[in-house]
Amino acid sequence: MKFETILEEIDGFGRFQIAILILLCTSRMVLPCxxxxxxxxxxxxPHHCDISTLEKSSEELFINLTxxxxxxxxxxxxxxxxxxxxxxFAEPQFQLLSNNSNRTDLPTVWCQSGxxxxxxxxxxxxxxxxxxVCDKKSLTKTTNTIFFVGxxxxxxxxxxxCDKYGRKTMLLVSYxxxxxxxxxxxxxxxxxxxxVLxxxxGFSLTGISIISIVLTIEWADISHRSTIGVIGSLAWSxxxxxxxxxxFLLTDWxxxxxxxxAPLGFAVLTWWWIPESARWLLANGKVERAQFYLDKCANINRRQKLSREKLETLSNIEVQENQAKNYTYFHLVKTPRMRWLTFLLGIVWYGVASTYYGISLNITGFxxxxxxxxxxxxxIEVPAKLTIYCFLNIIGRRKCQSxxxxxxxxxxxxxxxxxxDLWHVRAIVATLGKGLSEASFTTIFLYTTELYPTVTRQNGLGYTSFVSRLGVSIAPLILLLEDVWTLLPQIILCSLAIISGLVALLLPETLNVKLPETIDDIENPRKKDVSKESSLFSLEVKSQLG
Incomplete structure (x- = not known):
């Protein structure tokens, strides 16, 4: 018996899951900030050279000038x-006060006094x-690169x-x-x-980014994973x-x-009510603690607590997952299918992150x-998320991602x-592109949590987040290439988006598929859930939206 069966009994999308989303909302809103x-x-x-040195050299002549x-x-x-x-100018050019004066071939120097x-x-x-500024202007972009390297x-x-010590503990450390x-x-x-700071x-905030999405997804049932993922990501928008x-209001950095x-202080207070992932507890042999949270979930969702037979099922799951205690990043590439999955996801994540931040960090020129x-x-991210939510459950994750x-x-x-000069058209197209890039980001977060098994899911998200941040850290430097050729940054970002979109077509579909719990579930391809509940899945989604 799989964990999804247990979630179905205690409700995989009830008040308990909504409470988790709300408790994580504050910290999720801090991330984009x-x-x-x-x-x-x-x-x-806008800036120009300080001309005080020229004023001092010709003080008598400057005194009567505006x-x-x-x-x-x-x-x-x-x-x-x-x-x-x-x-x-190397020297004051008073002849320029005459409108007929020629400005060409006048000796200039770099700013002398700031x-x-x-x-x-x-x-x-x-x-x-x-x-x-000037010869140091690249340092403003470098700051962003340093942040994303962190x-x-x-x-x-x-x-x-997180896989070693638990989701909740490391979330507090991150806060x-x-x-x-x-x-x-x-x-x-x-x-x-x-x-340096x-x-x-950036290093510390990453914990919030990857733990919050995993906690919400691991407490959701199959038919509501996309719902949970999209609702949770609205906090980012x-x-x-x-x-x-x-x-706009606070113009001092x-x-x-x-x-x-500051809002992270409030997030620390809400942390006490956030549950640990029952999936992680079971995979690490903490059956009694998992039972506590599962009973709590059942109580809040107004369902019956797990029976004694279900407790025995939990024990069986513990034995099945007991070997998960020592899983590391090496297991992401240890077996053939895991290796191929990890390779493909790395390419897609790099493309998604590079294009999203390449657009987001370019907010001038429109x-x-x-x-x-x-x-x-x-x-634009809000309608993009809601739209992709519908398509995720109609055409599937793979087609949406690509x-x-x-x-x-x-x-x-x-x-x-x-x-x-057609700035209004450029602004509309850029906004549309931004919405689509957000839709791809929303999809890849959900898609990745469904592709990796429970025992390596946090490591998988850690790896993909690493690859994506590599792309993000390089994105500001790509924008600097406009000094070489104005169109070069856009050509690079366009190419990255198209290449990663084609690679996404090679990933397996996960719509209506149970979350994999072991590496064996990956090496032995999963089959779709053909239960009555899954066959009525589309109708359920339509009724929720209607």
Whole structure:
């Protein structure tokens, strides 16, 4: 007898499961606020060279000039007439006050005394705090890369320790470490210290990311796994949109970072009511503890507690899963089918993450202000999730995964050929692509939890999260390639989406298939559940949506 049979008796989608979703909601909303925080705290406002050195050298001549005239004689201009950001004249060019003066071939130098920043939008950002502009401008993107390298390494660490010490215990560790490093980063007095603390913040937040999805999925029955996955991911979209509002109101990077970290304090309080995964407890021989949570689930869902016979069934499951105690990442590639599955999922996850964040981190250039673009990108995720929810249960996980990735690539490709003056068309296509990329992300999280067996599920998510964060950490660097060729970043992201979409077609379908519990379940292909409940599955979904 499988664990799903037990869940059917105590209700695999009742008040108990809804309570878990609510308890994890706060921490899930914090994730996008930190993952996309760099869009705002590392923003580079308009700036130009500090011309104080030129003023001092010709103080008598400067004294009667307006500020605009001072800039005219001190700074070269771009083609659009705005002052250049990184250059100044070697000497004041007073002849430029005459409209007929020629600006070409005038000697220039790099900024000598720092920069002056436009503070109308931001009080303080990383760029203004540590002058991360001109030859140091890549450091603003590097901060994001460092953060996601931390997320990448954290995925491996939490994946291993969660399977060893349990989901709930490591969730608390993740909460506490995220609070400590998140708040500590706001007191950094140097760029290097800030980058180090952001690395550890990313490392710590990974636990929340992978544990929360596993806990909710492992407590859900077959017919509601997609429902649980989509509902749980809505918290991400809410947090995504809230970040735009908080960033608009809080224009100092330290204050904003503190604000997005603070809700984790409340999450620590809710942790006490979060149950451990009964699947994990059984796989590790903790039958009595599993019985406690299963009885609690039955009580809250107003079902009968497990009978003595079911307790004996739990003992049999314990024996069956007892060997799971020593499973490691090596078991993801130990056997042929597991090795092939791990290889394919790595490619798909890399493509999904790269395209999602490649779009999410590019919130300028569409004719809208950055706050509105960010909010729209978050808002489109809600209908995208609800739409993919319907299709997941109609055409299956594999086709949804492949289709959303291919369509995302097409949207990115279309925007390559649309002129920039048609900003409204570009914005619509970009928003559509963002929604599709979110749909692919929602699908892959659910899909992965269904593909890996219980004994290696957390390790599997740790591995795939590692691969995805590798893609995410490189995404900001891909965007820097626009300095080489404006279209190069979009061409790379388009190619990644299409290639990973084609690879997704090679994965097995998991619609209406029982969750695998051992590696043997993977090596011996599963068959679809042909029970009456499963045959009526589509009708159940339609009734829920209707």
């Amino acid at each position: 930190h993952f996309l925080l760099n869009n705002f705290i590392a923003a580079v406002p 500020q605009e005239q001072k800039l005219t004689v001190s700074l070269p201009v771009r083609e659009d007439g705005e002052p250049k950001s990184c250059e100044m 920069w002056v920043y436009d503070n109308s939008t931001f009080i303080s950002t990383l760029a203004t705090e540590w002058n991360l 997320v990448m390494i954290g995925a491996l660490a939490f994946g291993f320790f 506490i470490l995220s609070i400590v490093f998140g708040f500590s980063s706001t007191f950094a007095n140097s760029y290097i210290l800030f980058a 952001r690395f550890f913040t 809410v947090g995504y949109m809230l970040l735009a509002g908080m960033a 330290r204050t904003l970072t503190m604000t997005v970290t 004719g809208l202000n950055m706050y509105l673009t960010h909010f729209i990108y978050g808002a 289709g959303t990735l291919l369509l995302t690539g097409i949207c990115i490709g279309i925007n390559i050929f649309i002129p920039k």
